[in-house]
Amino acid sequence: MSVEENREIRPVRKKRKLRWGRLVFVLLVLAVLLTGAFWGTVWIYDNFINPPKVDVVGASDKITQNEKLNKRINILLLGIDDGDSEAAPDEPKRTDAMMLASFDPGDNKVALLSMPRDTKVQIPGRGWDKLNAAYAYGGVMMAKQTVANLLQVPIHYYVLVDWRAFIDVIDLIGGVDLYVEKDMYYEDPYADLVIDIKHGYQHLDGKRAGEYVRFRKDELGDIGRVQRQQKFMKAAAAQIFNIDTVTKIPALFSTVDRHVETDMNTLTMIKAANSFKLFGDEKVKSGMLYGNFDDTEGISYWATSREEVQKSLDEVGIPYMKDDEDEQE
Numbered sequence: 464m465s466v467e468e469n470r471e472i473r474p475v476r477k478k479r480k481l482r483w484g485r486l487v488f489v490l491l492v493l494a495v496l497l498t499g500a501f502w503g504t505v506w507i508y509d510n511f512i513n514p515p516k517v518d519v520v521g522a523s524d525k526i527t528q529n530e531k532l533n534k535r536i537n538i539l540l541l542g543i544d545d546g547d548s549e550a551a552p553d554e555p556k557r558t559d560a561m562m563l564a565s566f567d568p569g570d571n572k573v574a575l576l577s578m579p580r581d582t583k584v585q586i587p588g589r590g591w592d593k594l595n596a597a598y599a600y601g602g603v604m605m606a607k608q609t610v611a612n613l614l615q616v617p618i619h620y621y622v623l624v625d626w627r628a629f630i631d632v633i634d635l636i637g638g639v640d641l642y643v644e645k646d647m648y649y650e651d652p653y654a655d656l657v658i659d660i661k662h663g664y665q666h667l668d669g670k671r672a673g674e675y676v677r678f679r680k681d682e683l684g685d686i687g688r689v690q691r692q693q694k695f696m697k698a699a700a701a702q703i704f705n706i707d708t709v710t711k712i713p714a715l716f717s718t719v720d721r722h723v724e725t726d727m728n729t730l731t732m733i734k735a736a737n738s739f740k741l742f743g744d745e746k747v748k749s750g751m752l753y754g755n756f757d758d759t760e761g762i763s764y765w766a767t768s769r770e771e772v773q774k775s776l777d778e779v780g781i782p783y784m785k786d787d788e789d790e791q792e
Contacts, residue, residue, distance in 0.1 A: 520607040520618040526784050527617050535782065536731065538564045539607055539621040541598060542629070557595040559626075559677065560692055563610065563618075565781045574779040575696070575749040576614075577689045582752060583764040584613050593764065603724075614772060615784040620727045628722030629676075630669030633699065635714055638668045641675070641698050649680040672699075685765070686751070693749050748779040 521527035542560035558580060565574040580595035586609050589600055597609040607618045633639060647660040658674040660667075667675055676695050679688040725732075753775045754767035769786070776783045 520611045522612045535565050535567045537619050541623045543625045558598045573747045574781050577751045579685045579765040581765045583766050623724040631718045633669035633672045638666050639699050647678045750779045
């Protein structure tokens with residue numbers, strides 16, 4: 464029998480039809496297994512390899528041990544001043560931005576309270592001074608304690624960011640589209656700085672975004688800058704969690720690892736990210752610490768009171784230790 468004849472009598476195998484139901488089922492099982500493996504790895508890492516060892520900072524033990532106040536996670540966000548400063552390169556830096564980010568991991572409610580850097584506060588062991596001096600005097604712990612005393616809330620974690628990280632992240636996500644409320648121009652030849660941003664819709668890269676959030680040479684000074692920082696943060700968060708940015712997540716984590724300092728563990732960071740991706744949603748509340756300009760002592764302060772602090776916290780929904788609760792206990 465020839466080879467050709469043998470081929471002719473050999474039974475022809477029919478191609479098996481792809482069963483989409485079975486394929487979908489397999490993919491779902493695979494997704495569940497991968498998700499379980501991921502969260503299992505995170506749990507093992509956080510509880511055995513890198514267990515959380517962070518002490519809650521508060522004005523008193525009644526605050527740090529209060530169940531209601533500690534239901535939410537409060538994170539102190541610190542932006543380090545690395546160019547807009549008269550300090551020598553080897554001197555401690557003052558913070559250029561300070562915010563309290565508070566989120567509830569249960570319902571993903573997020574609150575953001577900005578504190579002007581010129582806020583007049585009592586710094587432990589230093590007396591009255593501007594809020595941005597706390598970090599220069601005693602680092603992260605001094606900044607945590609000062610804010611905890613001012614707001615009467617527990618501080619659980621901190622995130623310290625230098626402006627290099629800010630610029631890198633904005634460039635990495637492709638910039639941010641933002642409506643600039645007015646022309647912004649400022650020139651400082653001594654610092655080799657020129658800010659020139661036009662009014663209207665703008666696409667800001669990392670450098671120009673840094674200029675936008677740091678500009679304060681107008682009638683509102685630092686208060687105007689705080690308002691712009693919050694506005695920009697919401698726009699940037701929406702861009703970061705956009706589906707087009709998902710592929711850049713590994714690079715973002717790499718940048719954060721190089722330029723951002725924090726005492727948050729991996730699991731807490733994931734929970735926080737899941738909450739903060741809701742920026743722009745009705746669950747997000749943001750505000751600024753109430754107060755007034757005060758230069759009666761020859762120094763320009765942002766002066767606030769206990770009543771104004773409580774009003775600020777009430778409006779964004781961050782729980783705090785009320786005076787009457789403290790007296791009852």
